[in-house]
Amino acid sequence: MWYTFRYNANNLISRSFITRNIRVPRPIRVLATQTKWNSTSTTFPSRLRVRENTPVLSDAQRKTIYALSSPPGKAGVAVIRISGPEASTARELLLRNSKGSPLAQAEPWKMQRCRVVNPERPDQLLDDGLSVFFRGPKSFTTEDVLEIHVHSGRAIVAAVLNAIAQLPFCRPAEPGEFTRRAFNGGRVDLTQVEGLRDLIDAETETQRVMALRAAGGEMREQFERLRTDIIHCLAMVEALIDFGEGEDIEEGVFEQARQEAIQGEIIRNGIRLAIFGPPNAGKSSLLNFLAQREAAIVTPIPGTTRDILEVSLDIGGLPVIVADTAGLRQTDDVVESIGVERARNMVQGSDISLCVLSLQETLESKTAIKIPRSVQPLITPNTYFLLNKTDLVPNSFGVKDAADLGLPHERVWAVSLTTGEGAPEFLSGLAATLQEHFHLDCGSASSQAPIITHARHRAHLETASRFIEAFLQYDANDVVLGAEELRYAAQAVGKISGLIDVEDVLDAVFRDFCIGK
Numbered sequence: 372m373w374y375t376f377r378y379n380a381n382n383l384i385s386r387s388f389i390t391r392n393i394r395v396p397r398p399i400r401v402l403a404t405q406t407k408w409n410s411t412s413t414t415f416p417s418r419l420r421v422r423e424n425t426p427v428l429s430d431a432q433r434k435t436i437y438a439l440s441s442p443p444g445k446a447g448v449a450v451i452r453i454s455g456p457e458a459s460t461a462r463e464l465l466l467r468n469s470k471g472s473p474l475a476q477a478e479p480w481k482m483q484r485c486r487v488v489n490p491e492r493p494d495q496l497l498d499d500g501l502s503v504f505f506r507g508p509k510s511f512t513t514e515d516v517l518e519i520h521v522h523s524g525r526a527i528v529a530a531v532l533n534a535i536a537q538l539p540f541c542r543p544a545e546p547g548e549f550t551r552r553a554f555n556g557g558r559v560d561l562t563q564v565e566g567l568r569d570l571i572d573a574e575t576e577t578q579r580v581m582a583l584r585a586a587g588g589e590m591r592e593q594f595e596r597l598r599t600d601i602i603h604c605l606a607m608v609e610a611l612i613d614f615g616e617g618e619d620i621e622e623g624v625f626e627q628a629r630q631e632a633i634q635g636e637i638i639r640n641g642i643r644l645a646i647f648g649p650p651n652a653g654k655s656s657l658l659n660f661l662a663q664r665e666a667a668i669v670t671p672i673p674g675t676t677r678d679i680l681e682v683s684l685d686i687g688g689l690p691v692i693v694a695d696t697a698g699l700r701q702t703d704d705v706v707e708s709i710g711v712e713r714a715r716n717m718v719q720g721s722d723i724s725l726c727v728l729s730l731q732e733t734l735e736s737k738t739a740i741k742i743p744r745s746v747q748p749l750i751t752p753n754t755y756f757l758l759n760k761t762d763l764v765p766n767s768f769g770v771k772d773a774a775d776l777g778l779p780h781e782r783v784w785a786v787s788l789t790t791g792e793g794a795p796e797f798l799s800g801l802a803a804t805l806q807e808h809f810h811l812d813c814g815s816a817s818s819q820a821p822i823i824t825h826a827r828h829r830a831h832l833e834t835a836s837r838f839i840e841a842f843l844q845y846d847a848n849d850v851v852l853g854a855e856e857l858r859y860a861a862q863a864v865g866k867i868s869g870l871i872d873v874e875d876v877l878d879a880v881f882r883d884f885c886i887g888k
């Protein structure tokens with residue numbers, strides 16, 4: 372009876388996991404003895420037959436976890452990972468050589484051809500595949516890890532996961548649990564965990580480069596250096612308490628780190644670029660040109676665009692969320708005036724803005740552009756200009772002329788979105804400008820210091836910064852209080868890498884991982 376329950380329960384676990392990707396129900400318990408399996412047996416090992424009153428292993432007791440680590444569905448290869456103290460037992464029970472005999476002793480970190488079988492009936496072949504055994508602690512999780520590579524098809528993967536589910540010491544992994552074990556084992560710190568998650572999510576080249584650096588431990592090193600510096604100062608201050616001599620702390624370090632944090636965060640979330648300008652200037656045409664599709668409605672009627680239309684794009688390797696907005700003008704039309712208000716808010720809330728003007732309508736003389744009054748208040752040092760409709764002005768209008776027009780910014784491009792004249796130069800110029808603006812150069816990844824990409828890092832840095840500022844306020848008579856501030860500052864920096872009491876943030880960090888990572 373119990374055996375049937377166990378079989379059905381495990382079936383249910385793997386099936387729901389595969390097909391619907393839902394979280395595995397936790398309370399399901401599997402009956403098993405705690406002894407090891409006899410892997411050479413060809414029948415279902417009698418020691419594992421479930422009996423009434425057999426000890427039950429809880430989820431917590433089953434320390435070996437497994438999951439499909441590649442996306443479900445049809446593909447050349449699916450990778451199934453097993454990690455934990457019983458990974459090598461799982462290998463003995465699940466894998467056979469081409470003759471159907473148990474595999475020889477694992478040669479760690481070496482790919483090996485194998486057959487995957489049902490542990491209850493080792494003569495039943497599930498698939499031909501490859502396996503690699505990582506001996507802990509030289510593995511991602513720092514535990515023994517077995518990776519089984521089979522053909523990726525729903526039925527194959529389901530059969531293999533079902534087979535693993537029958538091993539009483541194994542349980543399905545929670546989302547991010549492999550990475551959490553790597554963190555617990557000291558293989559990675561929290562910044563690397565976040566880097567890994569961002570790497571999986573990266574959609575543009577810059578995001579990939581930044582995430583790879585974080586995952587590789589560059590941030591970890593940077594924060595460790597910072598923390599060591601503070602602790603060094605603290606030691607000096609404590610020496611001052613004891614012996615009357617001291618040392619100062621460098622003031623600019625935190626401010627610089629904080630500024631970089633803000634920039635990095637923008638890159639991770641996408642640069643918000645708002646297109647704005649008077650009606651009929653070609654704003655929606657620009658959005659369509661950038662998106663390379665008819666995302667926005669374009670007509671010759673001024674006031675066509677009423678609402679905000681956002682498109683996420685990759686411009687020069689940077690993630691940019693481009694917003695098309697309603698043309699700015701005084702209007703009695705209720706709907707349009709709401710659109711104009713939204714446009715203003717959008718421009719003010721953006722990281723960078725692009726003012727589109729129709730040359731035909733704004734060119735006063737050969738050397739002067741008249742910026743409409745409705746547009747003027749929104750122009751800031753973060754505004755760039757695109758002079759559109761060069762095809763409608765008498766002489767061909769080059770970028771050289773545009774730069775001489777007395778506009779409040781040197782970044783000015785002239786194009787015709789209809790004929791495409793000037794468009795390639797504009798596109799490469801915009802990409803270079805964005806990279807410059809955000810201090811990024813995808814090409815020279817190595818020279819860059821790591822950039823802070825998470826609000827969590829910034830929050831801790833700001834806290835640390837406040838404590839350092841407080842420390843700097845104290846004079847030599849208050850060194851005891853000053854030392855306390857430094858201690859808090861070091862703690863705040865330690866929280867970034869997870870070295871200090873971070874239980875509360877762990878769940879938040881690992882929650883967003885997929886199962887199998």
Ligand SMILES: Nc1nc2c(ncn2[C@@H]2O[C@H](COP(=O)(O)OP(=O)(O)OP(=O)(O)O)[C@@H](O)[C@H]2O)c(=O)[nH]1
Pocket residue numbers: 649650651652653654655656657668669670671672673674675676677696697698699759760761762763786787788789790
């Ligand atoms: N001749 C010429 N016409 C253009 C050019 N770019 C856009 N247009 C035309 O200008 C008109 C207005 O273009 P839109 O892109 O809708 O302008 P908009 O700024 O979004 O206008 P609103 O949404 O009304 O604020 C359309 O008829 C476009 O085809 C250009 O470079 N040359």
Ligand SMILES: [Mg+2]
Pocket residue numbers: 654655656667668669675676695696697698
């Ligand atoms: Mg429009």
